[in-house]
Amino acid sequence: MPPRSAIRATESRPRARCESGGVHYLDHAATTDLRPEAAEEWLRVARQTGNASSTHGAGQRARRILEESRERLAAVLGCDPIEVVLTSGGTESVNLAVQGLWRSRFSGRESILLPDGEHHATLDTVAALAAEGARVVPVALDGVGRIPADAFAAGLATDGVALATALVANNEVGTVNDAAALAASARSASVPLHLDAVAAFGHLPLSFAALRGDAPAGAGLVALSVAGHKIGAPTGTGALVVARTAHLAPLQHGGGQQRGLRSGTQDVAGAAAFALAAELAVAERAAEAVRLSALRDRLVAGIRERVPSAELIGHPDPAGRLPGNAHLLFPGAPSESLLFLLDVAGVSASAGSACQAGIAEPSHVVQALGRSEVEARSVIRFTLGRTSSDADVDAVLAAIGDAYERASGAAR
Amino acid sequence: MSGGVDSAVAAARAVEAGHDVVGVHLALSRAGGTLRTGSRGCCTIEDAMDARRAADLLGIPFYVWDFSERFREDVIDDFVAEYRAGRTPNPCLRCNEKIKFAALLERAMELGFDAVCTGHYATLVDGEGGLELHRASDAAKDQSYVLGVLNAEQLAHTYFPLGSTPSKALVRAEAAERGLSVAQKPDSHDICFIPDGDTRGWLAEKVGAEQGEILDRGGNVVGTHDGAHAFTVGQRRGLRLGVPAPDGKPRFVLEVRPVSNTVVVGPKEALAIAEISGERRSWAGAAPAAEEFVCEVQIRAHADPVPARAFVAEDAVRVVPDEPLDGVAPGQSAVLYVGTRVLGQFTIDRTVSAVPVGV
Numbered sequence: 001m002p003p004r005s006a007i008r009a010t011e012s013r014p015r016a017r018c019e020s021g022g023v024h025y026l027d028h029a030a031t032t033d034l035r036p037e038a039a040e041e042w043l044r045v046a047r048q049t050g051n052a053s054s055t056h057g058a059g060q061r062a063r064r065i066l067e068e069s070r071e072r073l074a075a076v077l078g079c080d081p082i083e084v085v086l087t088s089g090g091t092e093s094v095n096l097a098v099q100g101l102w103r104s105r106f107s108g109r110e111s112i113l114l115p116d117g118e119h120h121a122t123l124d125t126v127a128a129l130a131a132e133g134a135r136v137v138p139v140a141l142d143g144v145g146r147i148p149a150d151a152f153a154a155g156l157a158t159d160g161v162a163l164a165t166a167l168v169a170n171n172e173v174g175t176v177n178d179a180a181a182l183a184a185s186a187r188s189a190s191v192p193l194h195l196d197a198v199a200a201f202g203h204l205p206l207s208f209a210a211l212r213g214d215a216p217a218g219a220g221l222v223a224l225s226v227a228g229h230k231i232g233a234p235t236g237t238g239a240l241v242v243a244r245t246a247h248l249a250p251l252q253h254g255g256g257q258q259r260g261l262r263s264g265t266q267d268v269a270g271a272a273a274f275a276l277a278a279e280l281a282v283a284e285r286a287a288e289a290v291r292l293s294a295l296r297d298r299l300v301a302g303i304r305e306r307v308p309s310a311e312l313i314g315h316p317d318p319a320g321r322l323p324g325n326a327h328l329l330f331p332g333a334p335s336e337s338l339l340f341l342l343d344v345a346g347v348s349a350s351a352g353s354a355c356q357a358g359i360a361e362p363s364h365v366v367q368a369l370g371r372s373e374v375e376a377r378s379v380i381r382f383t384l385g386r387t388s389s390d391a392d393v394d395a396v397l398a399a400i401g402d403a404y405e406r407a408s409g410a411a412r
Numbered sequence: 413m414s415g416g417v418d419s420a421v422a423a424a425r426a427v428e429a430g431h432d433v434v435g436v437h438l439a440l441s442r443a444g445g446t447l448r449t450g451s452r453g454c455c456t457i458e459d460a461m462d463a464r465r466a467a468d469l470l471g472i473p474f475y476v477w478d479f480s481e482r483f484r485e486d487v488i489d490d491f492v493a494e495y496r497a498g499r500t501p502n503p504c505l506r507c508n509e510k511i512k513f514a515a516l517l518e519r520a521m522e523l524g525f526d527a528v529c530t531g532h533y534a535t536l537v538d539g540e541g542g543l544e545l546h547r548a549s550d551a552a553k554d555q556s557y558v559l560g561v562l563n564a565e566q567l568a569h570t571y572f573p574l575g576s577t578p579s580k581a582l583v584r585a586e587a588a589e590r591g592l593s594v595a596q597k598p599d600s601h602d603i604c605f606i607p608d609g610d611t612r613g614w615l616a617e618k619v620g621a622e623q624g625e626i627l628d629r630g631g632n633v634v635g636t637h638d639g640a641h642a643f644t645v646g647q648r649r650g651l652r653l654g655v656p657a658p659d660g661k662p663r664f665v666l667e668v669r670p671v672s673n674t675v676v677v678g679p680k681e682a683l684a685i686a687e688i689s690g691e692r693r694s695w696a697g698a699a700p701a702a703e704e705f706v707c708e709v710q711i712r713a714h715a716d717p718v719p720a721r722a723f724v725a726e727d728a729v730r731v732v733p734d735e736p737l738d739g740v741a742p743g744q745s746a747v748l749y750v751g752t753r754v755l756g757q758f759t760i761d762r763t764v765s766a767v768p769v770g771v
Contacts, residue, residue, distance in 0.1 A: 409522050
């Protein structure tokens, strides 16, 4: 029998992939371009053999680069070099801080103060500790995604809080918290605080020493997480700033490097690249904030013009959110469909976290803002970064109207 | 792309045929397993990864789309409801009818696609009167039965590249040749949402296991059971009968009555069915012009088709097989064939025994 010939084509199709002549990347919060200087520095240092723990000449040379990198990071982060513990990234830093503080807690303290909407590295770590007996004291976010300072303070005052953790700025909706107020509250309550600065570092002014102040040991800000790949350093670099007086149990045991807090052969090339990237990021921070905010504001305004029902999620005031973060709700349009159509149009964006199988899960952060699960599945996060330009904004604006129309028609 | 070898090769052929292909893995369960442990179950994270790697090899975009809610409503809940009602559902059929070639197809069309392509073993042919669905070349692998529930509009937007391949072994060989890592991956069978294969146990949890009576056709109690849902018409195993049959021969389930939580048993001869009928039907193309015609009917995915006469009326489709059929369970789909062509199907509501009651 004759094989079936042509499949009947539908009448219309969305814009072909990359018609605009290239991919427009608006997912800088997920990861951003490796800075060329950081790449060069990494390669230069990586080619020099030496274990920084060895006592011979080669080891000493590697050690010198490592410790210089640590000093440079400390200068950028506003802490002492000894307080910089190099890790493999944000997730490890968060795990080390939360688990570490928990395992060295004062006896009798059995709760963890956990705001809603934290990153999964924090949520899942706390969940694991809860399974071991930790009691979770939640703090609800307000409608724009901020951790309310009074609610945080009230939570700290409950009985037996062993540690508190909080985002400096929310990685999904971009809302900036009052880190100074949170740190001050923790200090007053004599509770150790971990701040997750993974999304904030390089975009907001940040000083560990300023936030810690002269808090006594074990109180106030004691740990701060940052990640390299978010600021243009290689993936696999990061740090946890740990106050010199902090009590923190290590996750990883072995050679005792880094105050015994994080054993393991140290990534000298990574440290060098991370230090350089951090310096560059912080040096351009203020100017970039202005530039990215302007691009972002044009993006948001343009989207709302083309999709009047689209709603900006998070802080409405540009100054209250991370520059470059545009998080929007598109009523009636599933994120899955929108992301696909944007991808076809050469625009890369995201929507909450993806599970290991690759499904876009309904954003827990959006739900923490009081939205429904359906709404939490109809959001898109656009984030601009160092390499973003007007062309990227234009590409989104050219695609979003058609994408919304199709996606809301395909909604089931 | 399920992560299996069939959909991987289907995708490869679609790409080779010059189509603009995007691979989609359907997330049908929220509580999916991580690793594929054996040939039961489907759509674990490992399966999603296998599908992704196949897409990578073929150079096509890959997405995972969440249809778990629709799947739960249209397939899983329906499965439970049918057993509760004493019927025997076919969830794979329901999935094709409601998810793969409905919910997914609808979304695909809205997003600008022209067709859903799968690794099903079936063939689409341009016939005189339009598009026709036919059996696959490999009779052992033919899956036209579970596709019998598709209508003309759905078929117009489907594509089955594997239908013409004479054997599954050749598909595997092709996969190996193409460098697809899933070439030797075992086929999944049984029900995808019951990974350990224990349908009975799974149903007991959902429907509840309530002890009830087993009756003979005269209404006499001949045993007890732990839940009527565990039984299907034609079943012989699992019957705890305290009273042996007068003729000493094995007894089979004739009927499941969920309302009274009873199961009726009888001799093999009593399983013989002279006529099947049902109201809900679909045609794989134009509805048949004649009200009465000769055809073949197949009542299970792995049953042989048998010659029969079909009568199509507005209120029901009736089929009278030339020889009585054994063990027909209400809820199953009766797919009608003319030669290798699928005409359509109906869901069996009623059966008429070939043997008068009381014998």
